[in-house]
Amino acid sequence: MTNVVIFGAPGSGKGTQSEELINRYGFIHISTGDMLRADIMKGTELGKIAKEYIDEGKLVPDETIVGMIEHVIEQHKDTKGIIFDGFPRTVPQAESLCEMLDKHGTEVHLVLDLQVPTETLIERLLNRGKQSGRSDDNLETIQKRLKVYENQTAPLAEYYKKHGKHRAIKGTGTVEEIAQRLFEHIDSLDQ
Numbered sequence: 776m777t778n779v780v781i782f783g784a785p786g787s788g789k790g791t792q793s794e795e796l797i798n799r800y801g802f803i804h805i806s807t808g809d810m811l812r813a814d815i816m817k818g819t820e821l822g823k824i825a826k827e828y829i830d831e832g833k834l835v836p837d838e839t840i841v842g843m844i845e846h847v848i849e850q851h852k853d854t855k856g857i858i859f860d861g862f863p864r865t866v867p868q869a870e871s872l873c874e875m876l877d878k879h880g881t882e883v884h885l886v887l888d889l890q891v892p893t894e895t896l897i898e899r900l901l902n903r904g905k906q907s908g909r910s911d912d913n914l915e916t917i918q919k920r921l922k923v924y925e926n927q928t929a930p931l932a933e934y935y936k937k938h939g940k941h942r943a944i945k946g947t948g949t950v951e952e953i954a955q956r957l958f959e960h961i962d963s964l965d966q
């Protein structure tokens with residue numbers, strides 16, 4: 776089982792590149808953002824809590840996220856690989872993920888960190904907001920999300936560097952060019 780974390784700021788292309796990896800490797804995709812939005816659409820209790828945080832550009836509490844993801848990993852323990860998109864986002868989440876995978880005799884193999892200049896991130900998210908109507912894709916919330924990323928999530932790169940898993944990837948260029956950079960790292964796991 777190959778476990779890959781797609782890491783990066785809001786708008787860095789985590790969801791877009793996850794699609795490329797699914798197509799090439801047939802891995803399962805776990806996106807905590809997509810899961811939370813599905814709960815919001817369904818109007819569940821979790822969705823109601825999550826909406827308040829998401830609309831404020833804040834992170835949903837770690838316990839909520841870990842509780843949500845635990846059974847999903849359990850369901851996919853026999854799959855050939857998992858792409859984690861938008862999770863983990865804090866060191867406690869990373870530690871929980873490590874424990875959850877360890878129970879199944881596996882681990883995070885790679886953390887692919889998409890690096891994109893801030894002005895490009897903002898431009899991409901404002902464009903997406905116009906088309907998708909995502910409630911957190913407005914300038915004020917984007918700026919809050921970027922701050923939260925810088926303060927709470929970016930430090931996680933150091934954690935994975937210490938564990939030898941982190942790879943910095945240039946996240947600009949065409950979707951295909953970026954995907955090729957990711958493929959090289961994943962393919963190198965087999966060598």
Ligand code: AP5
Nearest residue numbers: 785786787788789790791807808829833834835861899903
């Ligand atoms: P989440 O849904 O994870 O959002 P995010 O991290 O802010 O990331 P985005 O989905 O906005 O961007 P992306 O990096 O996936 O980029 P994409 O491929 O879409 O989380 C939303 C919220 O949920 C959080 O703020 C938080 O409140 C909560 N949450 C989620 N997970 C959590 C967790 N673990 N803990 C706590 N809270 C959590 O691309 C963006 C745009 O750019 C698209 O329009 C795309 O078409 C375009 N694009 C992509 N690549 C390129 C390219 N190469 N060239 C040009 N355009 C491109």
